[in-house]
Amino acid sequence: VEYNGGTSKVRYSKFFVEELNQEIPLDVLYGIGVTRTFDLIKCYEEFEEDMLPYSLVIGDDPGSGLIVLITDTERHGVYYWDHSLSFPQSREEENTYKVAHSFKGFLDELIHPR
DSSP, X not given: OOOOSBOOSSTTOEEEEGGGTEEEEOOEEOBSSSOGGGBHHHHHHHHGGGSOTTXXXXXXXXXXXXXXXXXXXXXXXXXXXXXXXXXXXXXXXXXXXXXXXXXHHHHHTOBOOO
């Protein structure tokens, strides 16, 4: 495996969340067997009860938002989960926003600061 989580080459590259009309900085993508805070398996265990089936938290922003990959055929894609309800648009029952149709699409759409 060439990569196992990490940060983008350009620190705090951003992704756009259309429904929030907001650019969100990417802090880290999680790996396996890395520090507890950034481990895919530990994160899955922590959020398992709150997650939709076929979903996995794969990263986060510098605040408290999470990046979620969903592989369900109906909802597949990468989502931003504002689980702490940081944005006024977010409510307990509606706080997850699609940002890309695939993981590759998510990576391709990252906005790099100048």
